[in-house]
């Protein structure tokens with residue numbers, strides 16, 4: 134039986150009045166209720182996974198795996214060993230005997246009844262005839278169903294899952310486009326897109342409110358803006374019994390305001406399993422292009438005539454719910470931006486979709502500069518067919534050809550800014566010191582109890598997440614609900630009222646932010662399995678573990694606690710490198726009487742700070758009744774710049790704000806004057822004096838002021854007055870150019886020596 138999807142926007146049918154009629158578009162609307170049924174043996178089984186079987190349950194619980202997916206080299210054996218499965222060799226290099234993950238509990242006597250292919254991960258049991266994919270095996274052995282990862286949607290209440298307006302209105306959007314010739318002209322002149330292409334993709338126009346979570350600017354939520362609309366479509370089955378061919382209909386609309394290019398809204402806000410341009414796929418379509426955004430997809434389609442779709446959200450994420458729609462294609466061209474982030478994402482997606490059927494398109498094709506994506510290439514008059522023809526498959530991880538390596542090194546050389554990573558919006562000082570948030574790194578974050586580690590990390594992670602960094606929180610100390618509440622307050626900029634809640638969560642839930650359900654002491658293997666799952670399912674790029682002590686509490690006896698922590702850090706280090714994610718690990722400090730902490734204050738052995746790429750310490754400088762807090766970057770493997778960022782806390786938004794140099798100096802001086810006036814006669818004991826000196830030493834880090842310290846010790850004797858004490862510390866700072874500047878002395882030297890000549894010299898992190 135031959136089945137196919139009708140091409141709804143068929144040009145021959147539409148003729149000259151095509152936009153007004155959009156016949157197919159109307160034809161696709163056959164009802165409002167959604168029903169799923171088995172379509173096995175219909176020839177489109179691969180297309181539509183909603184089957185009334187256990188598979189469909191797997192699908193809905195977020196466990197869908199492409200049959201094209203193959204584990205990374207070495208992944209299977211590593212997993213088997215990690216889970217104590219003790220695989221046994223067979224005569225075949227790639228086949229190992231294992232205990233069946235499903236029938237073993239029932240049949241105790243029959244061990245090693247199954248075989249597993251360590252290249253593909255597929256397994257089969259001789260005893261129960263059970264078989265499955267690699268992901269099935271992982272789930273059965275690691276019981277991964279028990280670690281559900283919560284998303285921002287799960288933590289928000291009252292999600293809208295239906296369109297904000299009637300379906301009839303949604304269907305009318307393409308007609309409304311005619312009322313805004315300005316949009317059509319813009320697409321033609323700015324993007325080089327023809328009217329036919331817009332029509333083929335059912336491009337429309339409508340008014341929407343801005344719900345973009347990435348938009349940091351204050352925006353009006355009441356003012357409707359005219360937007361261009363990009364529908365996401367999916368196959369739809371009306372009646373399981375009917376012999377009707379399935380049709381395609383709109384399941385979600387993305388609306389953008391064209392002038393600023395900012396995303397405006399998704400309708401409905403919750404994710405739906407649909408793809409832009411999916412209605413262009415016919416039953417005999419073998420290949421599809423997966424582009425970065427709608428304009429790239431339309432440009433690629435217009436020039437190559439191959440159906441092209443794009444990533445469903447505004448982030449480098451390929452959600453599981455859309456994988457089934459891509460299952461049927463023998464060939465997938467992944468055509469993302471030809472820059473560091475785009476090519477990293479393309480390689481990860483190829484892995485997820487199955488490397489054997491994916492080819493990666495490189496728009497630059499080795500050129501120094503030029504268009505980086507399909508849309509830019511079209512505007513620049515490039516031959517898109519030729520660019521597509523040069524697409525190459527992802528090479529095997531362990532046998533990378535020099536060509537590939539050369540391209541990657543070259544890309545990094547000519548784009549140093551891209552290698553720096555994602556920039557922070559809230560804390561520009563972080564960009565100046567650490568240069569950016571990069572994948573594959575391990576950051577250790579520490580500070581005294583209650584100083585605000587979780588609060589600051591919540592803000593920083595939210596900041597990067599708003600820039601599209603998919604984030605996974607493992608909060609082992611405070612419950613997810615409390616963390617999400619704090620995050621919502623930071624997101625909104627103030628504590629929410631009940632009335633504001635729904636409007637804010639509508640935007641908040643569009644963020645790629647996920648939370649592990651674990652709490653308190655949790656086995657490392659279980660956590661790593663969950664992290665692996667989150668990377669596969671949500672393309673997670675940043676994992677935060679808060680904190681190491683809570684996660685490993687009560688595991689291991691007293692003497693091997695440190696060993697356990699070392700092993701945990703070693704595992705996270707390896708994980709970050711191998712899986713290309715950034716891990717931020719919160720570690721409590723040792724009991725330390727000193728006011729200022731340094732690398733030696735981090736709990737555990739030196740291995741923790743050795744393994745880390747970055748070490749950040751939240752410091753508190755107490756001066757009389759005032760205090761200044763700092764984010765003190767004590768290690769930076771990227772370029773060695775070390776410095777501290779003074780900040781103040783805003784109760785209203787629950788966020789920190791970086792102090793400017795003047796603000797910092799004023800506060801420090803204010804305290805100094807106050808100290809002079811109020812504590813002139815106050816005796817300070819030796820202990821305090823030594824503490825303060827050691828604080829100043831640790832502030833100086835490199836101990837170049839030893840002599841000065843000795844002088845202070847010698848000259849001042851046993852009793853200092855408060856003001857003298859303060860003045861001495863201040864003197865150390867003033868020597869280096871102003872209050873607090875001693876702390877940055879090391880920084881300045883490093884910055885000047887490490888910044889490449891073409892980069893503007895930064896003499897102080899606050900001066901930019």
Ligand SMILES: Nc1ncnc2c1ncn2[C@@H]1O[C@H](COP(=O)(O)OP(=O)(O)OP(=O)(O)O)[C@@H](O)[C@H]1O
Nearest residue numbers: 581582583584585586587588589610762781782787
């Ligand atoms: N810079 C700050 N100034 C004043 N209060 C703050 C600051 N940062 C956070 N807080 C508040 O202090 C409390 C504790 O913060 P938080 O839980 O983030 O600290 P922590 O260092 O993670 O704690 P712990 O050591 O217990 O893990 C919270 O109520 C938070 O709102």
